[in-house]
Amino acid sequence: MKLSHKSVSRIAVSSLTASLLLFNQSAFASAFQIYEQNGAGVGNFDAGMAAEAADASTAWYNPAGLVRMDKPQIVVGTAVIHADPEFKGQVTNQVNANLPPIAGGSRLFQVSNQTGSTTGGGYFPIPSLHIAVPFNDRIYGGLSVVAPFGLETDWGKDSVVRYAGTTTQIQDIDITPSIAFKFNEHLSVGAGIDFNHIDSIFNSVSGFGNISRFFTDPITGDNYPNTVTATDTRSKNKLDDRATSWHGGILYQFDENTRVGVTYHSRVHVHASGKSEFIGPLSAIANNSSDGYLRSDVKSNFTLPDTLGAGVYHKVDEHWAVMGNVNYTRWSVFDNVTLQNVAAVFQGLSGGLVPTPFIRPANVDVSVPQNFHNVWRFAVGLNYHLNEKWMFRMGFGIEPTPLNDRDADIRLPDGDRYNVAIGAHYQPTKNLGFDLGWTHIFVKDRDLNYSVTAAQQVTKVDGHVKNSGDILGLQLNYTVA
Secondary structure, three states, rough: OOOOOOHHHHHHHHHHHHHHHHHHHHHHOOOOOOOOOOOOHHHHOOOOOOOOOOOHHHHHHHHHHHHOOOEEEEEEEEEEHHHHHHHEEEEEEEOOOOOOHHHOOOOOEEEEEEEEEEEEEEEEEEEEEEEEOOOOOOOOOOOEEEEEEEEEOOOOOOOHHHHHHOOEEEEEEEEEEEEEEEEOOOEEEEEEEEEEEEEEEEEEOOOOOHHHHOOOOOOOEEEOOOOOOOOOOOEEEEEEEEEEEEEEEEEEOOOOOEEEEEEEOEEEEEEHHHEEEEEEEHHHHHHHHOOOOOEEEEEEEEOOOEEEEEEEEEOOOOOOOOEEEEEEEOOOOOOOEEEEEEOOOOOOOOOOOOOOOOOEEEEEEEEOOOOOOOEEEEEEEEEEEEOOOOEEEEEEEEEEEOOOOHHOOOOOOOOOOEEEEEEEEEEOOOOOOEEEEEEEEOOOOOOEEEEEEEOOEEEEEEEEEOEEEEEEEEEEEOOOO
């Protein structure tokens, strides 16, 4: 038995939509804010960054701290993030294929039921650049190139979870000049404007699994083989946008040993656009030709959250210093994600088994509620100055997830995080310094048991995710004599 052209179109839309529902939800279902905007802070989990102002990276963390840079300085750093999520469980796809009813009168066919395990992590470098320049004894300037938001996961196009998502990539490159003004020896303020370039990739796979035998290859005229991957078709969506935001801060120095800082980074309103492509057997079937390629212009609007932070730094004696930071991120602004005009098999002429050439790119809008909640982040740190050349760092932090249990899914199933960090600074000369830091992230395990319904398709995920991570920080500081 062969499916009608109308049935092919209907199932393709439901299959793609369901996978994108899962895909987009997971793409944004984790806290993807990146605090590691230098290498040194990795050594104490960025504790006290709103107040310490130890190098030019304060231009990003708290621009008011630029007043502590009495000489020009360049800081080049990177934080290499290693994520290691592992899923074990089952992903089931069911679809109303408009076939004759099976036993019991149901038209709901199980097209894929796959059990297994897979990993979706990797190594992701986050480079940074900071420059600080004192103009006079009152006015100081800075420039930073950072990546304040970003994530990347890849479960693989052949994995057990491919219908629930494959590749997600979000990258925010922020070029931000800043300026600081010193009122007196105690109080200073600073602000910067942020020029953000946001790139996003949202990829997934759609397919009909073990009912592929009902579909005809338009080239050979034969039915597709009865295999799980026979009609797998890739959905590729790439978008970008440029947006402006701002950040500012206040620094109050009680004396040379004790200071407090308050910072604010504004939200970023993203209006992204790009190309959507649907490539593979389902496109060829719908076109009734060898052209398995559909394209459309895709759009997505969302808001990245604002963050308020406060920090303290206190030098206890010539060897020891303590510091801490607290941040409040308003993730509640990230309540919904919509992809507009996603390329898919949208419609063919109805009636009969004979297809017609009338087929066009989809106008499928996929909207997924996120329901993030606001979160606090806490970090405490300790520095030990051994001598003029060596300093050692350590830190601890708590980072709750903004994701609620109901919306947790397979692509990046976030959990509450507990972090421990160690690091060191080496100053071989007066002008040159190096930093090395390491943070280990303990992520709370998460059980997944949920389903998403889209048109005629129901995708069910039942499993367990273990996750952990590490961050390696490297930094070079050069101070102009």
